[in-house]
Each structure stands twice: as structure tokens, then as C-alpha cells.
Amino acid sequence: MSADKPVPESPTFPGRSWLLPSALLDSDDDSGNGRPGRPPRRTARDWAVDFTCFLLAVLIGLLGVDTVRNEPDLPQTLAVVDQVLGALACAAVWLRRRRPVGLAVAMVPVCFVSTTAGGAGLVAFFTLTVHRPFRYVAWIGGASLLLTPLFFWLRPDPDISYPWALFAAVLLTAATVGWGMFVRSKRQLMLSFRDRARRAETEAALRAEQAQRLAREAIAREMHDVLAHRLTLLSVHAGALEFRPDAPRAEIVRAAGVIRESAHEALQDLREIIGVLRAGEPEDAGRPQPTLAALDTLVSECREAGMKVVLDQHVTDRAAVPTSVGRTVYRIAQECLTNARKHAPGAEVTVTVTGAPGDGLTVRVRNPAPPGEVPPVPGSGQGLIGLTERATLAGGRLDHGPEEGGGFAVRAWLPWD
Structure with missing residues (x-):
């Protein structure tokens, strides 16, 4: 039945009145x-x-x-x-x-x-x-x-x-x-x-579909940020063993330990992510999510793996940094260190974090050109895209690009009310 389509009307008839059924x-x-x-x-x-x-x-x-x-x-x-x-x-x-x-x-x-x-x-x-x-x-x-x-x-x-x-x-x-x-x-x-x-x-179906898409994107970002760091360590040190079979025994033992530890951590992270997917739990279920305070631990792990990292933090009242903002800073630094390890091995990476309440947090990660030949390391090319999305979702912004002399820099600003 279409109410917009006209319906026939009949003229008035001079007959007797009648009650329509x-x-x-x-x-x-x-x-x-x-x-x-x-x-x-x-x-x-x-x-x-x-x-x-x-x-x-x-x-x-x-x-x-x-x-x-x-x-x-x-x-x-x-x-x-x-x-x-x-x-x-x-x-x-x-x-x-x-x-x-x-x-x-x-x-x-x-x-x-x-x-x-x-x-x-x-x-x-x-x-x-x-x-x-x-x-x-x-x-x-x-x-x-x-x-x-x-x-x-x-x-x-x-x-x-x-x-x-x-x-x-x-x-x-x-x-x-x-x-x-x-x-x-x-x-x-x-x-x-x-x-x-x-x-x-x-509209409900569209909202549900959008929520599922956003959840899938969040899971994809988390998997990339968590696993890429571990697997890159594993790939770099395995590649070093392949290209330098005559390396000193101490270096071989250290590289093998990094590979074992990275594989163990990657498997643990993967189990937790799969558990979240199966149980339908929120993104921050499982182990405590990293915050700004975990940045020192991340830098220490990278140094133990053989990277040259300089951490410079000038943050007023680090304990007052919102958890979500601190987590975003951690993920940005983690991804940048992973990229530097892949594309600029041996180069010194500088991580600078500054900020105060009301001014926001600024994180800058810079590395110069690699000092030697760069071995080929596979990558998805989605890391910087994911970081940009993270910064945007947090209400901030992220810029990246090459610098003079062959270096590369990533700079992000996040709001801190």
C-alpha cells in the first residue's frame, strides 16, 4: 500500500445515505x-x-x-x-x-x-x-x-x-x-x-557495523604496535647472525638471548590479544597497558638489544599524565624505535618528551642516517598510519618526514588538560 499514490474518488451521489462497512x-x-x-x-x-x-x-x-x-x-x-x-x-x-x-x-x-x-x-x-x-x-x-x-x-x-x-x-x-x-x-x-x-x-545496523570496524581497527593497531616491536627485534638479530656467522661468541649468545626473549614476549602478547578477541573483553584487558612510566623500561630493552637510544624527558608531574595519553606516547615511541631499528641500524635515536598540564605533551623521536649498509627487513608500511590514527583519536596530531642528511623524525602533540 502506497499512501502517496492517488486513489479514485467518486462524485457525490444523490442516493440514500448509507453506512459504509x-x-x-x-x-x-x-x-x-x-x-x-x-x-x-x-x-x-x-x-x-x-x-x-x-x-x-x-x-x-x-x-x-x-x-x-x-x-x-x-x-x-x-x-x-x-x-x-x-x-x-x-x-x-x-x-x-x-x-x-x-x-x-x-x-x-x-x-x-x-x-x-x-x-x-x-x-x-x-x-x-x-x-x-x-x-x-x-x-x-x-x-x-x-x-x-x-x-x-x-x-x-x-x-x-x-x-x-x-x-x-x-x-x-x-x-x-x-x-x-x-x-x-x-x-x-x-x-x-x-x-x-x-x-x-x-541506523542500528550501521552503528553496529561501524563499532565492529572501529574495534577491528583498534585491535589491528594494538597487534601491530605490540607484535611489530618484538618481531622486529627478532628479525634484526636473526639477520645479524645470518650476515655475521663469524661474530664473537659473546655477541652470538647475546643475540640468541634477545631472539629467545623477543619470541617469548611476542607469543605472550599474541595469546593475550587472541584471548581478548575470544572473550570480547575491552582493549585494556589482560596485562596492565603501558603508560608514560613504562617508557624507561622500553628504552632499556632497546639498549640491551644493542640500540643507541637517548631519552630526554621534561614532563611536569609525570604521575598526573592521563593514562590514555601516556599509553599513546609509549606506543609512538615504541613504533619509532622499531622503525629506527629496521631502517637505521647502528644510528643513535633520540627520544624527547616534554609537556605540562594545559600545554599538552610533545614527543619527538629522531634518528640520523644509518652509518652503514641497511639489511632488508620486511615491513607492512602501516606503522606511521596507525600512529597518526592514534594521535588523532587522542585529540592530537602527528607529523613525520625525512630530515636533511638522511635522517628521519616523528613529532606528535597530545592534549593534556
């Missing part, structure tokens, strides 16, 4: 579910409603037959024509879904010459009011009302006076329009509720 209130419009160019498919309910409308038109037509028989000075030929037109009008009620406007327009002249067609015209007019905009009702109903006084003047009712007949016709027209507009408004309201429900379901 409640089935008409639930009648469907002519927008069936058939294919374009084919008649709409009618359900069992549609057939029941159409049959009820047909019976209503026939019953009102039968009342009109008694009126025709009691009319004085009505030629027999006109009486027969009146009844034939009434029968055809009742049969045409079955077209109300497919041709609502056309049926209503046709009923204006038919009801002007046929009393027995009043029921069919009433059904057509009601259908038009329900399914078509009011302008159709106004034009067709207005034409019918203009013809009503002439109809009763040419064919006066033998039982009712002329003024009362006009009053009854106008009252019946107003009642039909009012009832039809009420049904139309109710249907439009139901359509609005259904549309809102569908829109709410769609």
Missing part, C-alpha cells in the same frame, strides 16, 4: 505487488475487501431501484437505462484499484443520470479520498456537488423534500470525504511508523 477503512490502494504493466496481484484480503465494496454498491443500487419505480412521470425507457447503468457501475467497482481517478470521473455523469449507480459512485469517491491527494477529491467532488441541485430538480425524490434531499446529499459527501481523509491519515501515520522503524533498524 469498516472493511473499506482497510482497503488497499492500487499499488499492488505486480510487475510494471501488469495488473497488481490481489491477496485474499484484497478480494474480500473488493467483494464487500461490490456488495455495498449493489445494496445501495437496489434501494435506488425502489426509488426509480416510485418516481412519477419517469418513462419506462429511462427507468431501464437507469438500472442498466447502475448494474454497469456496480461491475466497474472492481476497477477501483487499477483506475481510481478514471472510475471516479466516469461516475460523475453516470450518477447524474442514474439513481441506482449511487452506491458504486459512493464507493469510488471514498476510494479516491483514501488513496489520492486532496486536489482530486476537491475537483471531482466539487463537480458532483454542482450537479446535485440540478439532479434533484430534474428528478425530485418522491419521499423527501428538495431542501432535505440537497442537505442529505451534501452531508453524505462531507461524511465520505471526512471518513476517507481519516483513513488516509491513519495509513500515512502507519507508513511513517514503519519507515521510522526500518530507518532505526538500518
Whole structure:
């Protein structure tokens, strides 16, 4: 049922007043579910409603037959024509879904010459009011009302006076329009509720999909930040063993220890991330997440692995740094140290963290050009992208790029209220 599609209205008919059945209130419009160019498919309910409308038109037509028989000075030929037109009008009620406007327009002249067609015209007019905009009702109903006084003047009712007949016709027209507009408004309201429900379901599905996407991105960032650091250590030291098989035993033992420790830590981190995925726990479940205080430990691990790292911190009241901000600083430094280990081995890396409440935290990681040949180390290329997203989500910003002389620098600012 489409409330926007017009529905046939029938002109007012000078027949007797009649109470429309409640089935008409639930009648469907002519927008069936058939294919374009084919008649709409009618359900069992549609057939029941159409049959009820047909019976209503026939019953009102039968009342009109008694009126025709009691009319004085009505030629027999006109009486027969009146009844034939009434029968055809009742049969045409079955077209109300497919041709609502056309049926209503046709009923204006038919009801002007046929009393027995009043029921069919009433059904057509009601259908038009329900399914078509009011302008159709106004034009067709207005034409019918203009013809009503002439109809009763040419064919006066033998039982009712002329003024009362006009009053009854106008009252019946107003009642039909009012009832039809009420049904139309109710249907439009139901359509609005259904549309809102569908829109709410769609928005809920989109929100759920967006939440899942954001969760996947957060998990991907966490896996990259946590595992890339460990696996890079493992890859670098394994590559050193491969390229320097004649290295001193002490260096080989130290590299093997770093590889073992990095693999152990990577496996532990991986187990925790998989546990979070299986249990659906929040991102910060499992081991305590790193904060700004863990930055010293990270630098110590890198130094033990053979890196040259200088840490310079000038932070007012480090204990007051928000946990989320400190974690972001830690992840930025971790990723930058991992990149420096891969792309600038042997170069001294400088990590500078400054800030105060109200001014925000600034972290800067810089490394000069590598002093020697850089062995190929595979990478995903997503590290700096993930850092930029982290900084943006924290309300800050991150810039990175090469420096003069072949070095590379990353600078990030994070808010600290």
C-alpha cells in the first residue's frame, strides 16, 4: 500500500445515505505487488475487501431501484437505462484499484443520470479520498456537488423534500470525504511508523557495523604496535647472525638471548590479544597497558638489544599524565624505535618528551642516517598510519618526514588538560 499514490474518488451521489462497512477503512490502494504493466496481484484480503465494496454498491443500487419505480412521470425507457447503468457501475467497482481517478470521473455523469449507480459512485469517491491527494477529491467532488441541485430538480425524490434531499446529499459527501481523509491519515501515520522503524533498524545496523570496524581497527593497531616491536627485534638479530656467522661468541649468545626473549614476549602478547578477541573483553584487558612510566623500561630493552637510544624527558608531574595519553606516547615511541631499528641500524635515536598540564605533551623521536649498509627487513608500511590514527583519536596530531642528511623524525602533540 502506497499512501502517496492517488486513489479514485467518486462524485457525490444523490442516493440514500448509507453506512459504509469498516472493511473499506482497510482497503488497499492500487499499488499492488505486480510487475510494471501488469495488473497488481490481489491477496485474499484484497478480494474480500473488493467483494464487500461490490456488495455495498449493489445494496445501495437496489434501494435506488425502489426509488426509480416510485418516481412519477419517469418513462419506462429511462427507468431501464437507469438500472442498466447502475448494474454497469456496480461491475466497474472492481476497477477501483487499477483506475481510481478514471472510475471516479466516469461516475460523475453516470450518477447524474442514474439513481441506482449511487452506491458504486459512493464507493469510488471514498476510494479516491483514501488513496489520492486532496486536489482530486476537491475537483471531482466539487463537480458532483454542482450537479446535485440540478439532479434533484430534474428528478425530485418522491419521499423527501428538495431542501432535505440537497442537505442529505451534501452531508453524505462531507461524511465520505471526512471518513476517507481519516483513513488516509491513519495509513500515512502507519507508513511513517514503519519507515521510522526500518530507518532505526538500518541506523542500528550501521552503528553496529561501524563499532565492529572501529574495534577491528583498534585491535589491528594494538597487534601491530605490540607484535611489530618484538618481531622486529627478532628479525634484526636473526639477520645479524645470518650476515655475521663469524661474530664473537659473546655477541652470538647475546643475540640468541634477545631472539629467545623477543619470541617469548611476542607469543605472550599474541595469546593475550587472541584471548581478548575470544572473550570480547575491552582493549585494556589482560596485562596492565603501558603508560608514560613504562617508557624507561622500553628504552632499556632497546639498549640491551644493542640500540643507541637517548631519552630526554621534561614532563611536569609525570604521575598526573592521563593514562590514555601516556599509553599513546609509549606506543609512538615504541613504533619509532622499531622503525629506527629496521631502517637505521647502528644510528643513535633520540627520544624527547616534554609537556605540562594545559600545554599538552610533545614527543619527538629522531634518528640520523644509518652509518652503514641497511639489511632488508620486511615491513607492512602501516606503522606511521596507525600512529597518526592514534594521535588523532587522542585529540592530537602527528607529523613525520625525512630530515636533511638522511635522517628521519616523528613529532606528535597530545592534549593534556
